Amino acid sequence: VERSYIMIKPDGVQRGLVGEIITRFERKGFSLKGLKLFQAPKELAEEHYSELKERPFYPELVKYIVSGPVVCMVWEGPGVIASARKLIGATNPLLAEPGTIRGDFGIQSGRNVIHGSDSPDNGEREIALWFKEGELVEWTRNRTHMLAFRAEGRRNL
Numbered sequence: 001v002e003r004s005y006i007m008i009k010p011d012g013v014q015r016g017l018v019g020e021i022i023t024r025f026e027r028k029g030f031s032l033k034g035l036k037l038f039q040a041p042k043e044l045a046e047e048h049y050s051e052l053k054e055r056p057f058y059p060e061l062v063k064y065i066v067s068g069p070v071v072c073m074v075w076e077g078p079g080v081i082a083s084a085r086k087l088i089g090a091t092n093p094l095l096a097e098p099g100t101i102r103g104d105f106g107i108q109s110g111r112n113v114i115h116g117s118d119s120p121d122n123g124e125r126e127i128a129l130w131f132k133e134g135e136l137v138e139w140t141r142n143r144t145h146m147l148a149f150r151a152e153g154r155r156n157l
């Protein structure tokens with residue numbers, strides 16, 4: 001199954017959007033496999049965005065990512081990489097569609113609330129970068145709890 005590294009950036013945490021963002025991924029149906037609040041060291045932020053090293057905004061981008069705690073997440077499910085990028089919206093929040101996270105909550109590329117992996121290979125690279133062995137949980141999301149509850153309800157009718 002596919003996995004994506006999703007990260008709520010410092011502006012998302014500061015603005016109190018953590019619950020809202022997690023809700024959107026849960027509602028969509030993906031499974032949360034890892035979750036932590038984390039103050040990233042500069043070296044990690046640099047490595048995460050190493051593909052953008054030559055871009056003029058790179059130093060500013062690294063500063064932004066380490067400016068406060070981030071929420072690191074691993075979400076799993078079929079097609080999660082592409083689907084997460086749809087939920088997140090375009091890089092520039094002014095161009096992101098309403099209904100997407102960036103479209104609903106942002107106005108500048110330099111403060112765009114959330115990160116999502118752009119390919120399965122980068123997803124695995126980023127998960128290995130941000131999570132240690134043992135921090136991810138192996139579990140299956142299913143409806144057992146809900147179904148058991150309904151069966152019990154019926155018995156009581």
Ligand code: GTP
Nearest residue numbers: 057060061090091109110111112114115116117118
């Ligand atoms: P991520 O999910 O964070 O990787 O964003 P993305 O894949 O939509 O965009 P990309 O990987 O091209 O850029 C990474 C991040 O760099 C963006 O999310 C922005 O935070 C930042 N960024 C991109 N373009 C600009 C820019 O023109 N100015 C500034 N200040 N930041 C930018």
Ligand code: MG
Nearest residue numbers: 115116117118
């Ligand atoms: Mg990217």
